[in-house]
Amino acid sequence: MSTHNVTVVERPRRNLWVQSYLPEVAKGLAITSRQFFKNLLTGSDIQTVQYPEVKRDYPLRYRGLHRLTYRDDGQVRCVACMCCSTICPANCIHITAAEHEDTSIEKYPAEFVIDELRCIVCGLCVEACPCDAIRMDSGIHAHPFYERDKAFLNKDYLLDLGGPSTAVQGGVLGSRSAR
Amino acid sequence: MDLVWELLIILLKIVVVVLLFAFPIGSLMTLLGDRKQSSLIQNRIGPNRARLPGINHPLVGIPHFLADGLKMIFKEDIIPRQANRFWHTLAPAISLFPAIALWAVIPFSDHYCTGTATMVDYRDVCVDGAFYNLFSISNLEAGLLYVFAISAVSVYGAAIAGWASNSKFSLLGGLRSSAQMISYEVTMGLSLAGILIIYGTLNLNEMVVVQGQLLWDWLPMWGIVVQPLAFFLFLAAMMAETKRAPFDVPEGESEIVAGYFTEFSSMKFAVIQLSEYVATVFVGSLVSTVFLGGWQVPWLYGDGFYFGNTDEPSIPLPYWLVIVLRVGSFSIKTLFILWLQFMLRWTLPRFRYDQIMTLGWKILLPLSLANLVITAFVVLVLL
Numbered sequence: 001m002s003t004h005n006v007t008v009v010e011r012p013r014r015n016l017w018v019q020s021y022l023p024e025v026a027k028g029l030a031i032t033s034r035q036f037f038k039n040l041l042t043g044s045d046i047q048t049v050q051y052p053e054v055k056r057d058y059p060l061r062y063r064g065l066h067r068l069t070y071r072d073d074g075q076v077r078c079v080a081c082m083c084c085s086t087i088c089p090a091n092c093i094h095i096t097a098a099e100h101e102d103t104s105i106e107k108y109p110a111e112f113v114i115d116e117l118r119c120i121v122c123g124l125c126v127e128a129c130p131c132d133a134i135r136m137d138s139g140i141h142a143h144p145f146y147e148r149d150k151a152f153l154n155k156d157y158l159l160d161l162g163g164p165s166t167a168v169q170g171g172v173l174g175s176r177s178a179r
Numbered sequence: 180m181d182l183v184w185e186l187l188i189i190l191l192k193i194v195v196v197v198l199l200f201a202f203p204i205g206s207l208m209t210l211l212g213d214r215k216q217s218s219l220i221q222n223r224i225g226p227n228r229a230r231l232p233g234i235n236h237p238l239v240g241i242p243h244f245l246a247d248g249l250k251m252i253f254k255e256d257i258i259p260r261q262a263n264r265f266w267h268t269l270a271p272a273i274s275l276f277p278a279i280a281l282w283a284v285i286p287f288s289d290h291y292c293t294g295t296a297t298m299v300d301y302r303d304v305c306v307d308g309a310f311y312n313l314f315s316i317s318n319l320e321a322g323l324l325y326v327f328a329i330s331a332v333s334v335y336g337a338a339i340a341g342w343a344s345n346s347k348f349s350l351l352g353g354l355r356s357s358a359q360m361i362s363y364e365v366t367m368g369l370s371l372a373g374i375l376i377i378y379g380t381l382n383l384n385e386m387v388v389v390q391g392q393l394l395w396d397w398l399p400m401w402g403i404v405v406q407p408l409a410f411f412l413f414l415a416a417m418m419a420e421t422k423r424a425p426f427d428v429p430e431g432e433s434e435i436v437a438g439y440f441t442e443f444s445s446m447k448f449a450v451i452q453l454s455e456y457v458a459t460v461f462v463g464s465l466v467s468t469v470f471l472g473g474w475q476v477p478w479l480y481g482d483g484f485y486f487g488n489t490d491e492p493s494i495p496l497p498y499w500l501v502i503v504l505r506v507g508s509f510s511i512k513t514l515f516i517l518w519l520q521f522m523l524r525w526t527l528p529r530f531r532y533d534q535i536m537t538l539g540w541k542i543l544l545p546l547s548l549a550n551l552v553i554t555a556f557v558v559l560v561l562l
Contacts, residue, residue: 028526
């Protein structure tokens with residue numbers, strides 16, 4: 001026979017003290033009125049953030065609007081490899097690739113449009129990007145749009161939000177083997 | 180000419196008591212008690228966004244309360260098609276009437292003494308003059324019976340409102356509230372029977388005068404001192420009578436929407452709501468009159484504070500200051516009971532309906548009967 005590890009918890013018995021209700025009411029009143037006076041006099045426990053005037057900082061990993069990072073010389077970092085638009089489950093990234101004059105770069109996005117109405121803010125594009133070109137760390141809410149066209153964020157807009165990438169351009173030599 | 184003066188004074192008293200005391204406090208409680216107090220208990224701020232023109236300060240949310248009133252006035256007044264138009268229209272008035280009429284007997288201070296007021300054996304005496312009733316609308320001999328009678332009438336408002344709406348929610352709400360109010364009326368009356376034996380009067384002002392007497396020359400003979408059990412019984416019964424939480428089953432959002440006033444909108448809704456709050460304020464004033472010494476300030480009599488049964492007051496005070504202190508004392512006690520009621524509302528979970536009935540009939544009623552018997556016995560032995 002197997003032994004069962006059972007703990008029998010006895011039902012709390014209601015004695016006259018509890019049943020008479022008044023002491024328990026007094027206890028409850030003590031808790032609520034302590035909180036009442038504490039908040040009335042000091043307001044120390046109040047959790048409310050007065051939103052439009054006071055804003056809370058977003059956590060570091062908050063996924064806001066996309067941004068495109070740029071190279072050291074200010075060109076867009078994206079090489080139009082289509083990884084992000086392929087992995088995007090909402091099909092919201094539209095890239096038109098074009099050939100770059102600089103042969104070491106080969107391709108660049110002539111158009112890079114993100115449809116913020118379709119974006120589900122999953123962050124897979126950021127994961128997929130091989131060269132740290134697209135990021136979602138701008139910390140900006142996807143705000144409401146009055147016109148549908150305004151929700152299509154184009155390359156210029158995304159680059160304006162962007163900054164230089166911290167990654168070394170072209171990768172660090174031998175970094176794979178070092179790891 | 181005297182009669183005209185008398186009438187004018189009575190009218191003035193009605194205006195002051197109803198329009199300057201009962202209504203403002205009652206309606207302000209919808210804001211301060213229900214919203215601000217609850218928010219502080221629950222670590223929130225509560226309404227603080229609306230502003231009065233030109234004043235950039237929340238003013239503890241009072242602009243919200245004004246905005247609510249304004250909104251109520253401009254809302255469409257809907258009478259359901261199948262509802263009984265006559266009774267549906269009349270019901271708010273019927274529930275407001277007792278809430279106002281109850282205030283007729285509440286004494287805000289002792290009768291005004293036209294001569295010199297002084298103290299003999301812990302009672303105010305008026306030398307070279309007579310007491311003149313200035314601080315209660317009516318100095319009714321059967322004051323407490325009047326209170327019972329009128330508060331019994333208030334059940335009609337709820338019942339008619341529920342019945343006339345032609346809505347199952349309203350009907351159930353009306354039934355619940357009438358059953359509850361009738362059940363608790365028994366306890367309400369019986370819990371006060373003991374105190375009637377002790378005070379030997381039904382006149383509310385006389386009751387307060389009696390409470391000015393001192394036990395062992397130092398303890399004011401307030402109702403809560405001589406009848407502590409009755410105080411709790413009466414408070415519970417009165418809260419159930421005015422349908423305050425935790426006895427607020429006549430309205431229940433998840434079960435019967437707003438209960439008997441589900442089908443009321445606009446100012447009709449506001450009037451029903453207001454009458455409940457005014458009744459709540461009245462509970463505060465009645466409890467403080469009967470149990471907390473009403474307008475009595477401990478050891479304060481007609482011409483000052485007396486510590487001991489002496490001829491001269493220990494701290495003499497002018498008569499007008501005594502009156503101010505007494506009215507203030509009464510108001511503070513009323514507000515305290517009111518605060519306590521709202522505190523209870525935000526502390527206790529509501530009772531189930533059968534629990535309310537059990538509490539009323541099986542616990543409070545026997546307790547109040549026992550209280551009455553024991554009080555009668557003690558009074559018989561001691562006096």
